[in-house]
Amino acid sequence: MSFLTNYFSTIYTSVRSLLKGMWKTGYYFTHHKEIITQNYPENRDSLNLPERFRGEVVMTHNEENEHRCTGCTACELACPNGTIKIVTKFDITPEGKKKKALDTFVYHLELCTMCNLCVEACPTGAIKMDQAFEHSVYDRRLLTKKLNRPDSKLMEGVE
Amino acid sequence: MLSIAEIANSLQQWLMATFSPGWATLIEFVLVGTLVLSFFAFLGLVLVFMERKVSAYMQLRVGPNRVGFRGTAQTLADTIKLVVKEGLTPDGADKFLFNFAPFLVLITSMLLMAPIAFAKDFQIWDINIGVLYISAVSSISVIGVLMAGWSSNNKYSLLGAMRSGAQIVSYELSAGLAIMSVVILVGSLSLNDIIASQQNGWWIFKGHIPVIISFVIYIIAVTAETNRAPFDLAEAESELTAGFHTEYSGMKFALFFLAEYVNIFIVCAIGATLFLGGWMPLHIGSWEGFNHIMDFIPSSVWFMGKTFFLIFVIMWFRWTFPRLRIDQLLNLEWKYLLPISLFNLLLVTFIALMGWHF
Amino acid sequence: MLEEIGTTEQGDLVINVGPQHPSTHGVLHLVITLNGETIKKVEPHLGYIHRSIEKMCESLTYRQFIYSTSRMDYLSAHMNNHACAMAVEQGLGLEIPARARVIRILMSELTRLASHQLWWGAMAMDVGAITPFFHAFREREMINDIMEETCGARLTMNYMVPGGVMFDLHPNFQVKTKDFVRFFRSKFDEYDELVTNNIIFQERMKNVGRISAEDAVSFGCSGPVARASGVSSDIRKLAPYEGYDQLNFTEALETAGDNYARYLVRMQEMRTSLSIIDQLIDNIPEGDFQAKTKAVLKLPKGEYYSRVETARGDFGVYIVSEGGTTPYRIKFRSPGFSNLSALDHIARGCKIGDLVAIMGSLDLVIPDIDR
Numbered sequence: 001m002s003f004l005t006n007y008f009s010t011i012y013t014s015v016r017s018l019l020k021g022m023w024k025t026g027y028y029f030t031h032h033k034e035i036i037t038q039n040y041p042e043n044r045d046s047l048n049l050p051e052r053f054r055g056e057v058v059m060t061h062n063e064e065n066e067h068r069c070t071g072c073t074a075c076e077l078a079c080p081n082g083t084i085k086i087v088t089k090f091d092i093t094p095e096g097k098k099k100k101a102l103d104t105f106v107y108h109l110e111l112c113t114m115c116n117l118c119v120e121a122c123p124t125g126a127i128k129m130d131q132a133f134e135h136s137v138y139d140r141r142l143l144t145k146k147l148n149r150p151d152s153k154l155m156e157g158v159e
Numbered sequence: 160m161l162s163i164a165e166i167a168n169s170l171q172q173w174l175m176a177t178f179s180p181g182w183a184t185l186i187e188f189v190l191v192g193t194l195v196l197s198f199f200a201f202l203g204l205v206l207v208f209m210e211r212k213v214s215a216y217m218q219l220r221v222g223p224n225r226v227g228f229r230g231t232a233q234t235l236a237d238t239i240k241l242v243v244k245e246g247l248t249p250d251g252a253d254k255f256l257f258n259f260a261p262f263l264v265l266i267t268s269m270l271l272m273a274p275i276a277f278a279k280d281f282q283i284w285d286i287n288i289g290v291l292y293i294s295a296v297s298s299i300s301v302i303g304v305l306m307a308g309w310s311s312n313n314k315y316s317l318l319g320a321m322r323s324g325a326q327i328v329s330y331e332l333s334a335g336l337a338i339m340s341v342v343i344l345v346g347s348l349s350l351n352d353i354i355a356s357q358q359n360g361w362w363i364f365k366g367h368i369p370v371i372i373s374f375v376i377y378i379i380a381v382t383a384e385t386n387r388a389p390f391d392l393a394e395a396e397s398e399l400t401a402g403f404h405t406e407y408s409g410m411k412f413a414l415f416f417l418a419e420y421v422n423i424f425i426v427c428a429i430g431a432t433l434f435l436g437g438w439m440p441l442h443i444g445s446w447e448g449f450n451h452i453m454d455f456i457p458s459s460v461w462f463m464g465k466t467f468f469l470i471f472v473i474m475w476f477r478w479t480f481p482r483l484r485i486d487q488l489l490n491l492e493w494k495y496l497l498p499i500s501l502f503n504l505l506l507v508t509f510i511a512l513m514g515w516h517f
Numbered sequence: 518m519l520e521e522i523g524t525t526e527q528g529d530l531v532i533n534v535g536p537q538h539p540s541t542h543g544v545l546h547l548v549i550t551l552n553g554e555t556i557k558k559v560e561p562h563l564g565y566i567h568r569s570i571e572k573m574c575e576s577l578t579y580r581q582f583i584y585s586t587s588r589m590d591y592l593s594a595h596m597n598n599h600a601c602a603m604a605v606e607q608g609l610g611l612e613i614p615a616r617a618r619v620i621r622i623l624m625s626e627l628t629r630l631a632s633h634q635l636w637w638g639a640m641a642m643d644v645g646a647i648t649p650f651f652h653a654f655r656e657r658e659m660i661n662d663i664m665e666e667t668c669g670a671r672l673t674m675n676y677m678v679p680g681g682v683m684f685d686l687h688p689n690f691q692v693k694t695k696d697f698v699r700f701f702r703s704k705f706d707e708y709d710e711l712v713t714n715n716i717i718f719q720e721r722m723k724n725v726g727r728i729s730a731e732d733a734v735s736f737g738c739s740g741p742v743a744r745a746s747g748v749s750s751d752i753r754k755l756a757p758y759e760g761y762d763q764l765n766f767t768e769a770l771e772t773a774g775d776n777y778a779r780y781l782v783r784m785q786e787m788r789t790s791l792s793i794i795d796q797l798i799d800n801i802p803e804g805d806f807q808a809k810t811k812a813v814l815k816l817p818k819g820e821y822y823s824r825v826e827t828a829r830g831d832f833g834v835y836i837v838s839e840g841g842t843t844p845y846r847i848k849f850r851s852p853g854f855s856n857l858s859a860l861d862h863i864a865r866g867c868k869i870g871d872l873v874a875i876m877g878s879l880d881l882v883i884p885d886i887d888r
């Protein structure tokens with residue numbers, strides 16, 4: 001007899017556990033407000049990325065097209081992947097002295113792991129992380145970027 | 160009221176009047192064949208879309224929503240992609256069997272379409288041993304699966320095919336026994352007689368608990384027979400990559416895919432016919448007004464509604480349950496389903512003898 | 518390998534599972550010998566995603582090398598970074614501010630939760646239920662959002678730096694974490710209804726993939742795999758770091774040693790993590806989040822070792838320093854590697870379906886094994 005009760009109680013508990021699971025999926029099938037996925041390219045405008053999100057390295061410029069980079073190569077040394085290459089030039093100051101300055105800030109987006117070490121290393125706060133995350137291009141040469149804008153120059157007072 | 164049966168009848172009369180009987184029959188053959196084929200394609204499109212939507216909502220997703228109106232054309236786009244894809248035949252494969260297997264599986268499901276009554280008086284082949292015919296023909300599809308698995312020259316395919324063989328052969332027993340319980344109550348193997356006997360109530364209501372039990376067993380058994388999760392061991396994505404159709408691509412794969420969905424439709428249609436009254440509207444005892452209103456809904460709508468409800472239940476299983484292991488699968492059949500359905504058959508026979516059903 | 522295949526008996530089936538296979542969760546390659554459906558031997562082949570991280574670290578400075586450990590066990594990136602930062606701090610003799618310690622614990626526990634949630638979904642998917650995977654992602658997404666807000670990234674955070682953490686907590690952190698804890702607690706029953714109590718799932722998990730406590734120790738298993746066999750191996754208890762000894766929590770232990778025990782241990786660990794977060798979230802001390810460090814870090818000559826409890830087990834970092842700015846040699850002790858080594862022992866005599874379930878219950882992350 002105990003065999004039979006065992007047999008049927010096994011069937012009962014099994015069927016019950018299965019029905020409970022089906023109840024749960026049935027609930028989600030009928031309650032569409034629980035959907036968590038988003039229609040991505042359509043909701044581009046409403047995407048709200050936090051300000052700390054690391055998408056790419058950018059150099060900040062003010063309205064007069066001035067940046068804060070002195071070309072000290074601290075970021076280049078801090079980068080673990082060789083993502084940053086700084087080309088310097090020598091400016092002639094009004095006093096006639098030669099002074100090292102930034103010529104080109106080369107940034108290889110395809111090598112970057114967004115570790116934020118360059119931003120931490122920068123003594124003048126010239127570079128920061130931007131929230132742009134749609135980086136795909138058809139030509140990988142486009143991923144090598146020059147961060148300082150054309151004809152931009154060092155901000156007054158930044159050493 | 161214009162019904163499908165009337166259209167079919169007038170068409171036949173016109174054909175008979177215009178052509179000689181031989182030609183008329185031939186034209187009818189061609190017409191029916193074309194209709195079945197296009198119905199197949201339509202079913203494939205609808206059911207795949209339905210499956211994707213059902214799974215999406217259960218998984219907190221939206222599902223296909225880009226191609227066409229709310230994604231309805233998604234499966235059509237997929238089909239076009241599959242058609243233009245190259246159908247590879249692996250080097251070590253048995254070429255003839257490899258290319259023949261998908262057709263065998265598809266033809267089997269096509270044959271099963273014959274005795275199903277889609278609406279009142281609308282049937283391809285009114286055969287007096289309909290139930291027997293269905294049980295017999297549905298077993299052929301396992302040969303196609305075994306053929307595909309063996310001829311692919313792939314170990315995953317072979318394992319999948321062997322699993323599927325063991326599974327389909329054993330679950331056919333309880334599916335057959337579940338069908339038998341209705342046959343015993345009706346006393347006829349003809350699907351038309353079975354539907355006619357449910358005029359005053361469907362068997363699932365009239366037959367007391369034993370018929371409900373056989374209905375449940377039937378649903379479980381056909382889920383296994385059509386290789387659907389939680390019994391999809393023949394495919395077992397996480398174990399055997401794709402099981403017996405691992406090596407198939409392009410249209411040959413699509414045929415397997417189509418056959419799977421058509422098989423689901425057929426077993427659900429049979430389940431609806433046997434237990435839920437087929438195209439018979441819902442009638443409740445002596446509520447004349449209610450019964451009359453129900454009669455206004457076309458019989459084809461009733462049939463399709465019931466069938467698609469059962470299809471939904473089977474999809475619901477798939478997107479809720481984990482997969483069984485092969486030995487557990489056989490345990491479930493031989494230790495639980497078969498003894499229960501045998502005992503159940505005895506009960507049904509007793510009820511039928513005593514005339515205790517309504 | 519050829520000789521070994523030669524020793525298989527006639528009628529045995531040798532199958533290559535992977536490196537491209539849905540259930541190996543990465544590029545793991547298993548050569549399995551089958552007798553029918555029964556497994557006679559499992560032979561893991563490694564190296565498909567070997568990036569020689571240990572060698573790479575020898576040319577990176579002590580600040581730089583930490584980021585690369587996120588790419589090993591990417592699901593417990595915080596904990597890996599944590600171990601590295603601790604090893605460097607040990608060498609420098611740095612005292613970490615109290616706030617940084619608490620932030621580190623909070624982040625580690627959140628990562629553990631995220632990792633276990635993903636494992637839960639993947640485990641269910643391995644035994645054939647696809648829906649729970651998406652449900653697990655719903656909760657994991659909330660953790661990712663919290664991480665994104667505070668750390669700036671979702672998976673490879675690089676938040677731990679020698680001396681503390683990179684940024685202070687985001688102002689929303691406490692509110693969002695509390696929201697998450699409340700929401701996740703309410704969804705825990707759903708996890709049980711969908712998967713744990715499901716009879717098919719239990720049948721698939723119970724009494725499958727048994728490993729005894731002795732074997733677990735001799736294979737070097739750690740984390741939930743060892744604890745499911747009754748081996749107390751929680752580094753948070755055995756060698757407390759960052760103030761875990763001041764917290765009130767119990768180590769999840771099971772004795773059965775089968776798949777289901779490993780499952781239960783992880784479920785229990787999720788509850789433990791929630792309670793740890795509960796204890797800390799309102800008691801984050803004020804102060805600095807980072808200790809003052811020199812611009813260039815130089816470790817004194819010597820050997821340094823630190824270990825943390827990641828979501829997969831005992832993760833150790835061993836640094837040999839010659840006194841320069843870069844390590845002379847680095848060795849990572851990754852939990853996945855030792856856990857994988859027990860696979861052959863566990864899986865013998867099981868069915869193919871069980872092998873997949875066992876791999877799921879070992880919670881293997883392949884980049885962690887290959888490094």
